[in-house]
Amino acid sequence: MTSSHTLQARQLSLGYGEREIVSRLDLALPPGRITVVVGPNACGKSTLLRALARLLPPLAGSVLLDGRDIHRTPTKEVAATLGVLPQSPVAPDAIVVADLVGRGRYPHQGWFRRWTRADDEAVAAAMLATDVLDLADRSVDELSGGQRQRVWIAMALAQETDVLLLDEPTTYLDISHQLDVLDLLTDLNRARGVTLALVLHDLNLACRYADHLIAMKAGRIVAEGPPGDIVTASLVHEVFGLRSAVIPDPASGTPMVVPLGRHHVTPPA
Amino acid sequence: MNGLDTMAEQPTAAEAAARLGRLRRHRRRGFGAVCLVLLLAVLTALLVSLCTGDIALPVGDVWDTLLGGGDAGSRFVVVELRLPRALLALLVGFAFGLSGAVFQALLRNPLASPDVIGVSSGAAAAAVPASMVYGVSGIALSGTALVGALAAGAGVYLLAWRRGINGQRLVLIGVGVGTGLSSIVSYLMTRSEVTEAQSAFVWLAGSLNGRSWPQFWPLFGAVVVLAPLTLLGSRALPALQLGDGTAAGLGARVERDRLVLLGCATALAGVATAAAGPVGFVAFVSPPIARRLLPGHGAALLPAALTGSALVGLADLAGQHALPHTQLPVGLVTGVVGAPYLLWLLARANRVGQGG
Numbered sequence: 353m354t355s356s357h358t359l360q361a362r363q364l365s366l367g368y369g370e371r372e373i374v375s376r377l378d379l380a381l382p383p384g385r386i387t388v389v390v391g392p393n394a395c396g397k398s399t400l401l402r403a404l405a406r407l408l409p410p411l412a413g414s415v416l417l418d419g420r421d422i423h424r425t426p427t428k429e430v431a432a433t434l435g436v437l438p439q440s441p442v443a444p445d446a447i448v449v450a451d452l453v454g455r456g457r458y459p460h461q462g463w464f465r466r467w468t469r470a471d472d473e474a475v476a477a478a479m480l481a482t483d484v485l486d487l488a489d490r491s492v493d494e495l496s497g498g499q500r501q502r503v504w505i506a507m508a509l510a511q512e513t514d515v516l517l518l519d520e521p522t523t524y525l526d527i528s529h530q531l532d533v534l535d536l537l538t539d540l541n542r543a544r545g546v547t548l549a550l551v552l553h554d555l556n557l558a559c560r561y562a563d564h565l566i567a568m569k570a571g572r573i574v575a576e577g578p579p580g581d582i583v584t585a586s587l588v589h590e591v592f593g594l595r596s597a598v599i600p601d602p603a604s605g606t607p608m609v610v611p612l613g614r615h616h617v618t619p620p621a
Numbered sequence: 622m623n624g625l626d627t628m629a630e631q632p633t634a635a636e637a638a639a640r641l642g643r644l645r646r647h648r649r650r651g652f653g654a655v656c657l658v659l660l661l662a663v664l665t666a667l668l669v670s671l672c673t674g675d676i677a678l679p680v681g682d683v684w685d686t687l688l689g690g691g692d693a694g695s696r697f698v699v700v701e702l703r704l705p706r707a708l709l710a711l712l713v714g715f716a717f718g719l720s721g722a723v724f725q726a727l728l729r730n731p732l733a734s735p736d737v738i739g740v741s742s743g744a745a746a747a748a749v750p751a752s753m754v755y756g757v758s759g760i761a762l763s764g765t766a767l768v769g770a771l772a773a774g775a776g777v778y779l780l781a782w783r784r785g786i787n788g789q790r791l792v793l794i795g796v797g798v799g800t801g802l803s804s805i806v807s808y809l810m811t812r813s814e815v816t817e818a819q820s821a822f823v824w825l826a827g828s829l830n831g832r833s834w835p836q837f838w839p840l841f842g843a844v845v846v847l848a849p850l851t852l853l854g855s856r857a858l859p860a861l862q863l864g865d866g867t868a869a870g871l872g873a874r875v876e877r878d879r880l881v882l883l884g885c886a887t888a889l890a891g892v893a894t895a896a897a898g899p900v901g902f903v904a905f906v907s908p909p910i911a912r913r914l915l916p917g918h919g920a921a922l923l924p925a926a927l928t929g930s931a932l933v934g935l936a937d938l939a940g941q942h943a944l945p946h947t948q949l950p951v952g953l954v955t956g957v958v959g960a961p962y963l964l965w966l967l968a969r970a971n972r973v974g975q976g977g
Contacts, residue, residue, distance in 0.1 A: 368784075407869050431872030438866035444729065447862075448917040450644055458860045459872035469638070472645070476637035485637055488644055491917060511871065 356383055357433055357514045357547060359404060363413035366396065366403050366571075372411060373399050374571040381515070381564075386541050387549040388558040391568035392592050397551045398439060398519050400568070404549065405436035405517045417515075431459035435513035439520045439551075441504055443492040449503050450488040453479055456510030478509035482536060498529035505536065516540075518550040522557070530554070534561045555592075559583055559606045567591045583607035648918065655914050659927035663711055666934030670707040671699055673942060705833045709896060710937040710951065711930040712840050713829075714903055716893035718929020719851060719922060721904030722911065723886035726862055726920035727879060728788030731966060734905040735770075735890035738795025741899035742802035743773020744891055745825055749806050752824075753817050763839060763895035770891030773798060778883065785865055786879065827900030827952025829937050836896050843892040848926070851885040854878065855922055862919070900952045902959020903929050909962070932958070 359381045366374040374396040381387050381404075389397045402408040404415055406422045415422040422430055435456075443452055456478065457471045479485040482502040487495065492503060501521065508516055521537070522530040534557060540546050552558045558565060559579040566576040569591045575582045588596045588609055601608040632640070671683045676698055678686075685691045686699045721734040735741055747769025751757040757765055777798050781791035806825070810818045823830065857878035860868040868875050890904060910932075911924035918924075933951060936958070940949035 402866070405870055407866050427869070427874060428872035431870065434870075436866070436870035438864070438870065441867050442729075442864050444726070444862040444919065446912070446917050447919065450641055451917065451919065452863075454645075455859045455863060456871070461856075467645070469642075472638040472642045473634065476641050477634055479641075480631065480634060480637050485632070485640070488641060489917075 357418055358383055358416070359434065359515055359547070359549075360416045361400075361404065361413065362416060364400075364403060364410050364415065365412040366399050366408060367411050372571070374403070376413065377572060379404075379566070379573065379576075381547055381549050383547050384541070384545045385547065385563035386538065386561060387547075387564040387566060388562035389549065389551045389566045389568060390553075390555055390558045390591075395568045396571040397568050401436075401517050401519050401549065401551050402438075405434065406430060407436065407438070428459050431511065431513070433513055434515045434517070435508045435511040436517045437504055437508045437519065437521060440523065443500075445493065447492050448488070449484060449490050449492060449495075450475065450479075452492055452503060453484070453506045453510050456507040459511060474512050475506075475510045478506040481509060481540065482506040497524055498526070498532065501525060501529070501533060502536070505533065509540070513546075515547045516549075518548070520551050520553065522552065522554070530557065537561075555583075555588070555609045556601065559608065560601060560604045579606050583609065652915060652918060652921075652924070655911075655924055656927060659911075659914075659924060659931060662931040663927060663934060666931055666938060667707050667711060670710070670934065670938050670941075671703050673938070674698070674703060701833065705837045706829050706937070707934065709832050709837045709840065710829055710933045712837070712844055713893045713897045713900060714907070714929035714931065714933030715848070715926045716840070716844055716889040716929070717900065717903040717933070718907035718911075719848060719926035720886040720889040720893070721929070722908040722920055722922045722925035723851060723855070723858075723882050724904070725908050726858055726922075727882055727886075728786075728791055729862065730788040730792050731909060732905075733788060733792050733795075734908075735774075735887065736899060736901055736904055737799070738792055739773045739777050739797075739799030739802060740770045740795075740887055740890045741894050742799040742806070743776075744770040744894040745806050745899055746802040747772070748824065748895075749821050750809055753809060753813050753821060759835065760839060763836070763892075766895035767888070767891040770894055771887055773802060774883070774887035774891075785876075823950055824898040826950040827898040827955070828950035829897055830948055830950065832897065840892055840896040844889070847885050847889050847892070851882065851889065852922065854881045854885060855920070858882065858920055858922075898950075898952060900933060901956040902963070903933055903955050906955075906959045906962050907932055 361377055361379040364374060364377045365372060377400065389400065391397045399408065403410055406415065406427070409423060417425065417430060417434060453475050454471070457474060460471065479488065482505050484499065484502050484506050487499060487503070492500060495503065505521065522533050525533065537548055538561060541548050562579050564576065565579045565582060567574045567587060574591050575587055583598060585596050585598050588594055588598065595612040597610045597612060598607050599610060668680065672678050672680055678695060678699065682691060682695055683699055686695050724733045724735060725731055744766040748762055748766040751765040752762055777791060777795045781794045810821060857873045860871045860873040861875065861879060865875050907929035908925040911921045911928045915921045915924055932955065936954035937951040940951045940954045943949065
């Protein structure tokens, strides 16, 4: 069941115009696992995700999908293996849910191959997994933020790829919907072995849901590995410039970062 | 998740697929029905324009004449005068409607249509000096208008390109370019003889007066090539409408697919303008009418094109017969319909606070 596809970056340098944001970065996503990228604003984590999804051509170096340069592989072929959900995507006006999710089938349709039963089945499975089937004929405009995010994830699932990259899938969601989305992605990873890479802002959720955590700062990887092995107060300080205490999460046993500001902190006895 | 509740209600994958299939077929039937109704409206407009005029002809006579019968008089009236003009009206509307629908869907902006973003002004800015200063006429004038439309479209695209295309920016630049080109046309008009200015005015208003087979065939040829090309290119539209990142992730070749579609849409607006002048607001109002008829059906390209056909067909009928002894340019009639919609759109955009 587990995805055997590999996605790697080799000596990857990224930027916009003259400005280099990521330089000479090496990375391999562990197949069949959940990788979470964290780091302060403007550390290059979204840029890195965009490059891994071939949405941004590298200044130097390469991204390899199953050992092949992703920019030299026909883009539709890539889209059959690798899906991406960019940060806050935009839906056309008045589009209905089933139509939006169905657009995830685009890479599976050719010039002459029209909609088939397999497409209906893939869309149905995606909508069941994300619990949006009952919204099928509703307009996306009238959905709540949490419902809308589930619809977008359903669209990405309908693409039926073994590797899925998501840029801040929990942004703008309240805490319970953040957990819903992360639980849903974990289900997907456990049930279908999909390799996931996501950018997250919340360190504690990242520690809890990641099999593999990547901490980035100023365009380079400071540390990577299982959260329990790498997350320490000194790493948090190095990456975020934040004083903190790291204790075991009472729910999951994974590291929990308790930030320490200048106020409301009991001095150590 | 509350496990028990969802377990009880959760349909199986097969049931879910069947349910989606039913929904999809229902939507497709709706699409077919609306297209059929629009087609009937188009054919009605065609039939009425063949029958009405200074000499009213019964439907039966018109039918006989079309099949090769009838006397020489009715042959001349129907086949030489009315048929080319009526067909030209439908074709012009079709091209404008399709063009506008592509622009609006692709640029995600209801203001993005060739007459708003400078394509029609480009055609005018090429055709007016060509006819006034160099005495160009006929097919050559149509060709000049087409070149002007394509040049204006390409110019706006290049000016708006900044590591990709943003609909809002393209519309603003297009409005600016269009205004600039229109002022060139106005300047030329002030410098010209009254009779020249008058004929240029009629063309600028968008008119089918005196149009016949020589204007019809080039447009027909162009639409026969461009419309299928546009519909073929529109296969990428569902992906492109989701924004550049998502579209690229789905395997669309964003820049190429968008350029093909914008090129086709610009050319369609160009050939239509070349044949009848910049018939105002057809490209602008046809797509929203079609989308209103088919809510939630995406870009609805074909319905928008048919709406355009019906609109120009009916507008030209009204222009010819609404006032006794006066033929109004068709563009004047479409303007009467379109201008209030533009005002409403702008007023509403201000109120909901979303530009365009």
